[in-house]
Structures are given as C-alpha cells and as structure tokens.
Amino acid sequence: MSITQERAERIARAHACSGCKEYTWRKVSVKPSSTALRESLLVVWSASMKCGICGNEQELGIDDDGDIVFEG
Numbered sequence: 652m653s654i655t656q657e658r659a660e661r662i663a664r665a666h667a668c669s670g671c672k673e674y675t676w677r678k679v680s681v682k683p684s685s686t687a688l689r690e691s692l693l694v695v696w697s698a699s700m701k702c703g704i705c706g707n708e709q710e711l712g713i714d715d716d717g718d719i720v721f722e723g
C-alpha cells in the first residue's frame with residue numbers, strides 16, 4: 652500500500668535543503684512520479700521544492716515506504 656500525497660509532502664518538508672541545511676521550504680509540490688521512475692526506482696511520489704532561505708531548487712523521489720530514494 653502506498654503512502655498518501657499528504658504524508659509524502661510532510662516527508663519532503665522534513666528534509667533539509669542540500670544548499671543551506673535549513674528546513675524552510677517556500678514551495679513544495681508533490682505529484683505522482685513518472686512511470687519510468689516508478690518502474691526503475693519504485694518511486695511513487697516526486698516532490699519539487701524551492702528553499703525559502705537560499706532559493707535552492709530540489710527534487711526528491713519518495714517510495715511507498717516513505718523513504719527518500721533519490722535527491723536531485
């Protein structure tokens with residue numbers, strides 16, 4: 652069973668920025684991942700985030716256990 656979009660968003664928000672190590676995200680958008688990601692990495696949700704401190708833009712892939720599978 653997959654985690655909900657709401658939970659995926661909470662996991663994304665609890666992840667530190669790779670630029671400044673802060674947790675102040677200005678914008679977080681979580682959407683279902685692409686079929687390719689789903690099949691190759693078992694990523695269920697893709698999060699796109701923009702840091703409110705340093706402006707870094709980051710992407711996360713979250714699997715159905717709520718673990719972060721990749722960070723880019």
Ligand SMILES: [Zn+2]
Binds near residue numbers: 671
């Ligand atoms: Zn930052």
